């Protein structure tokens with residue numbers, strides 16, 4: 001391969017690879033978070049959270065040696081979680097007044113805008129929408145919203161008005177609802 005060939009190969013590769021995503025991992029109020037780099041209309045799909053699908057027992061054993069990683073795992077089904085590792089999902093922070101919501105669509109976990117989003121807005125969601133009645137994990141919240149609940153945990157302990165609103169918006173997945181009646 002000549003130098004000429006290599007140059008053209010490299011530039012065509014550059015053209016095929018988008019140089020930036022519509023969001024970035026950046027410093028936010030609490031450590032690092034996902035921040036929008038462009039506008040999104042309400043209901044827009046912003047990104048897909050990717051990761052490894054692991055069993056509940058795998059997450060349990062993770063708590064012993066990798067507690068941060070375990071805390072980043074997102075409920076994905078009755079007995080499974082999505083482990084984002086160091087992918088963007090690890091930086092999707094909680095807020096009690098979230099800008100986005102998670103939707104599981106088949107095997108995909110999508111981050112969808114709950115309102116119009118401007119560049120610089122943090123892409124938060126409410127962790128409780130994906131915490132079942134059998135999820136014992138809780139977190140002290142420092143989101144700074146006036147409506148902050150202080151402690152975040154299982155969905156069925158949400159304030160009644162918040163839970164009713166989330167249900168109306170379809171934010172509580174069936175597999176999460178099912179944990180309360182099991």
Ligand SMILES: [Zn+2]
Pocket residue numbers: 095096097141142143144145147148149150
């Ligand atoms: Zn809060």
